[in-house]
Amino acid sequence: MPNQPTPTNQIADLELELLPFAAGLGLRLRYTRPEDQGEDVVGPFPVALERSVLKSLENDALAYGRALTHQLFADDAAFGACTRRMTAAREAGYTLRLRLHLSDPQLHQLRWECLVDPLTQQPLGLDARFLLTRYVSAENYGAVVLRPRSALRVLVAVANAQDLQSRYKLAALDPDAELQRLRTAAPDLAIDLLTPQPNESTLHALARMLRAAPGYDILYLVAHGSLVQAEPKLYLANAQGQTEVCEGSDLVDLLAGLVEVYRPRMVLLASCESAGDGYANALAALGPRIAQAGIPAVLAMQGKVAIATINRMLPVFFRELLHDGLVDRALAYARLDGRTQPDWWMPVLYTRLREGRIWLAQANDPASPYIEGRRLDAAAPAEAVVGDPTELLVQLCLPSSPGFRNRLPLTTESGAEITQDDVHGEELALTFPINADGSPRPAPVRIEVKAPDFDLDREYVDAEVMPGADLPLLTFSLTPKRTRRHTSIHVALLQPRPEGGFYERGAIEPLVLSVIPRTAGLIGQMKWIISSMAFKTKLFAPAPQPIPSPISMMDDAMCGDSPLIDFGQGNQIGEIHFQGDIARGDVNKTYNYTGERGSSHVDLDALQDMLDAADRFDPIKELQKLMPRVSVARNVDEDLRKEAAQCIFQAIKALDAGKPALALERLDQALDILDTMQNGYINAITRKLRKVRMRIAA
Structure with missing residues (x-):
C-alpha cells in the first residue's frame, strides 16, 4: 500500500x-x-x-x-x-x-x-x-573497523596544567567536575579518568591508556587550545605538570597510530565554559582531522557552549546512542531536546561513516525507534473580549493532511471567527513505541497549552496517536482575564520520557492575539501599531504647537482600516481629545476619539502596552528577518528578487552606520521592485516591509 x-x-x-x-x-x-x-x-x-x-x-x-x-x-x-x-x-x-x-x-x-x-x-x-x-573522507587511512557492542568504556582526559593561570591567563580546569558531569549524563557507562603517572605528560598518558586492553570506546577530551596560522594547538601538560603547547597533529598522529581494534569509536572534544574563542576555533579545525585519522565519529563544539546546554543535551545524546549506536540520530534528538537553548546549534558531528552506527549491529540489538513526521496546527481568533470565553483549535496531523484548515473560515460557539490566516503550524518528528516484530504501536502524547492572560478549561490533553493517522481535532476554551495589546498562547507537543517527565517534541511559535475591553466601541481598535513615540514623550511636556496628521488617516486608523496611528507631537491632533491635564501628568485612564466615521473609547493601559512594544522595535532585526524571505521567494523574476534583497541588505548597513535617510531610500527602492512582483508570498512580505519602513520614518 x-x-x-x-x-x-x-x-x-x-x-x-x-x-x-x-x-x-x-x-x-x-x-x-x-x-x-x-x-x-x-x-x-x-x-x-x-x-x-x-x-x-x-x-x-x-x-x-x-x-x-x-x-x-x-x-x-x-x-x-x-x-x-x-x-x-x-x-x-x-x-x-x-x-x-x-x-x-x-x-x-x-x-x-x-x-x-x-x-x-x-x-x-x-x-x-x-x-x-x-x-569527512579518509583517503589514506584504510577502512573503519567497527567492533560489536559490549559494555561501553569511556576515558575522560582533562588537561589541567599547573601554570595555566599564572603563565597563560587561562582558567584552571577541574577534572573531578568534568568526570562528575559525564557520570551524571551517562550513568550506565563505565567511565575512567585519565591519571598521568609521575613524570608522565598528558600525551604519553593518553597513549598508554588507549593502548591498554580492552581499550576505550569513547574519548572525552577537555583542554584549552588556540588556532595559529590555521593550525590547531592544544594546551596539555608536560612530564612536570607544566603547560606544553602541542600541535593538533600530535593528537591526530597518536590516534592514527593506534591498532585499529583500540581506536576509540568516538572522540568527544568537549568545550568548557571557561574556554575562549580560540579553543572553539581549534576544535573546529581539529575535528575533521581526527575523523580522517580513522575515528568513526568526532563530536566537537563550534563555540563556548553553556554548561546548561551541555547538561541538558549530553544525557539525551548518550541515552539515544546506547539505544542503537546511531550517533547522528542520537545528536538529532539531543539538539531537539536542547532547542530552547540559544546555542543548540554548537555541537557538530564529523564522521567518515556512510552509516551513522559506531558499532556493529547484532541480532540481539534493540530495534531503532519508529518515527513519523507530523504537523502541529493551532488557531485562535485574532481578537478576544475580556471575560468572554474564546476557542483554541489544535490538531496533530500528517504533513500532507489539510487538518482543519479546509473547514475555515468558521464561526465558533463564542461568535468569533477563525480564518486560515489565524492558523500556525510546526512540523516535527513523533516517536512511536514498537512491538517485538518491529511494527509501531500507538504513541502516547500530551498537547499542552500555556496562556498566562487566560483562564483555561484544561491545561493539557493526553492522547494516543495512531501510526499513519491524524489526531482528532481538540478544542480548548480560554477566557481572557485582562486587556492586552498583544498576548501569547503557547502550544507544545510532549512525549513521555522512560524515566519520567516529558520531552518537548515541538512547539508552535506563540499565537499572538489582542484582548479588547468589553466596552470597546470598535472591534478593530486594538490592532493599532504605534508609529511615533511622541505622545509618550510629551505626556509631561506637550509641544507648544501641535503638528497635526491628516484627519482622514486618523479616522481610518481609529476605525480599524489602517495599521498606523501617528500621535504627532501635541496633546490634540485632529479630533483626538485626551482627558485631563497632560502637562501635569494628570491624565485619566481613557481617551475619546470622535471622527467622521464614528467614536471610540480606549483604555490607556492598553495604549501603554503598545507604547512599550514600540520601545522594543529594532528595525535592523526586523529587516534581517525579511531579507532571507525575499531571497528565497519562488515563481518570481530572479534578477528582481536578488535586487530587492540587495536593497534590503544595503538598508541594514545604512541603519547600522547611523544613516536612516539612506536606509529609507534603499527600502523605497526595494518596495518599488517588490510591487512589480505579484503573488501572495511577496505581497505579505511587502506589507511587513512597508510597516517597518513607516516605523523607521517615524
Missing part, C-alpha cells in the same frame, strides 16, 4: 558536496534511497557564499541559517533539485541523512548546523527526521 508508514531504519541519504567549480564553488547532490544500489547525482550548481552577510547575522541563529541556506541554493536548479529530493524522502516516510561534504577546510568555519529547510524555512537541526552531519 503506498500510504503505509515506513519504519525508521529506512534512511535515505542526501550528500551536499561543495567543491571547486569554475572560478568559485559548486554544489553537487548525491541522493540514495534505502532500497537503491546506485546514486542519483546532479550538479554541480554554482554557489556564491557571502561571508560578510553571514558575519552580520551571527547573533541570530535562525536568520544566519536562512541566509546560509539561500546562498547555498540561490541557483534555481539547485533549489529545485534539493527540494524535490527532500520532499520525496518526506513523502516516503524516510528519515533523511544530510551529509555535508566540504572540500575546503575553511568551509568548516561556517555554521552549517543552522541550515534551514528551503521550503519551510525552519532549522533542519531541530527536526529529528533529518540527520545532519559533516562527512
Whole structure:
C-alpha cells in the first residue's frame, strides 16, 4: 500500500558536496534511497557564499541559517533539485541523512548546523527526521573497523596544567567536575579518568591508556587550545605538570597510530565554559582531522557552549546512542531536546561513516525507534473580549493532511471567527513505541497549552496517536482575564520520557492575539501599531504647537482600516481629545476619539502596552528577518528578487552606520521592485516591509 508508514531504519541519504567549480564553488547532490544500489547525482550548481552577510547575522541563529541556506541554493536548479529530493524522502516516510561534504577546510568555519529547510524555512537541526552531519573522507587511512557492542568504556582526559593561570591567563580546569558531569549524563557507562603517572605528560598518558586492553570506546577530551596560522594547538601538560603547547597533529598522529581494534569509536572534544574563542576555533579545525585519522565519529563544539546546554543535551545524546549506536540520530534528538537553548546549534558531528552506527549491529540489538513526521496546527481568533470565553483549535496531523484548515473560515460557539490566516503550524518528528516484530504501536502524547492572560478549561490533553493517522481535532476554551495589546498562547507537543517527565517534541511559535475591553466601541481598535513615540514623550511636556496628521488617516486608523496611528507631537491632533491635564501628568485612564466615521473609547493601559512594544522595535532585526524571505521567494523574476534583497541588505548597513535617510531610500527602492512582483508570498512580505519602513520614518 503506498500510504503505509515506513519504519525508521529506512534512511535515505542526501550528500551536499561543495567543491571547486569554475572560478568559485559548486554544489553537487548525491541522493540514495534505502532500497537503491546506485546514486542519483546532479550538479554541480554554482554557489556564491557571502561571508560578510553571514558575519552580520551571527547573533541570530535562525536568520544566519536562512541566509546560509539561500546562498547555498540561490541557483534555481539547485533549489529545485534539493527540494524535490527532500520532499520525496518526506513523502516516503524516510528519515533523511544530510551529509555535508566540504572540500575546503575553511568551509568548516561556517555554521552549517543552522541550515534551514528551503521550503519551510525552519532549522533542519531541530527536526529529528533529518540527520545532519559533516562527512569527512579518509583517503589514506584504510577502512573503519567497527567492533560489536559490549559494555561501553569511556576515558575522560582533562588537561589541567599547573601554570595555566599564572603563565597563560587561562582558567584552571577541574577534572573531578568534568568526570562528575559525564557520570551524571551517562550513568550506565563505565567511565575512567585519565591519571598521568609521575613524570608522565598528558600525551604519553593518553597513549598508554588507549593502548591498554580492552581499550576505550569513547574519548572525552577537555583542554584549552588556540588556532595559529590555521593550525590547531592544544594546551596539555608536560612530564612536570607544566603547560606544553602541542600541535593538533600530535593528537591526530597518536590516534592514527593506534591498532585499529583500540581506536576509540568516538572522540568527544568537549568545550568548557571557561574556554575562549580560540579553543572553539581549534576544535573546529581539529575535528575533521581526527575523523580522517580513522575515528568513526568526532563530536566537537563550534563555540563556548553553556554548561546548561551541555547538561541538558549530553544525557539525551548518550541515552539515544546506547539505544542503537546511531550517533547522528542520537545528536538529532539531543539538539531537539536542547532547542530552547540559544546555542543548540554548537555541537557538530564529523564522521567518515556512510552509516551513522559506531558499532556493529547484532541480532540481539534493540530495534531503532519508529518515527513519523507530523504537523502541529493551532488557531485562535485574532481578537478576544475580556471575560468572554474564546476557542483554541489544535490538531496533530500528517504533513500532507489539510487538518482543519479546509473547514475555515468558521464561526465558533463564542461568535468569533477563525480564518486560515489565524492558523500556525510546526512540523516535527513523533516517536512511536514498537512491538517485538518491529511494527509501531500507538504513541502516547500530551498537547499542552500555556496562556498566562487566560483562564483555561484544561491545561493539557493526553492522547494516543495512531501510526499513519491524524489526531482528532481538540478544542480548548480560554477566557481572557485582562486587556492586552498583544498576548501569547503557547502550544507544545510532549512525549513521555522512560524515566519520567516529558520531552518537548515541538512547539508552535506563540499565537499572538489582542484582548479588547468589553466596552470597546470598535472591534478593530486594538490592532493599532504605534508609529511615533511622541505622545509618550510629551505626556509631561506637550509641544507648544501641535503638528497635526491628516484627519482622514486618523479616522481610518481609529476605525480599524489602517495599521498606523501617528500621535504627532501635541496633546490634540485632529479630533483626538485626551482627558485631563497632560502637562501635569494628570491624565485619566481613557481617551475619546470622535471622527467622521464614528467614536471610540480606549483604555490607556492598553495604549501603554503598545507604547512599550514600540520601545522594543529594532528595525535592523526586523529587516534581517525579511531579507532571507525575499531571497528565497519562488515563481518570481530572479534578477528582481536578488535586487530587492540587495536593497534590503544595503538598508541594514545604512541603519547600522547611523544613516536612516539612506536606509529609507534603499527600502523605497526595494518596495518599488517588490510591487512589480505579484503573488501572495511577496505581497505579505511587502506589507511587513512597508510597516517597518513607516516605523523607521517615524
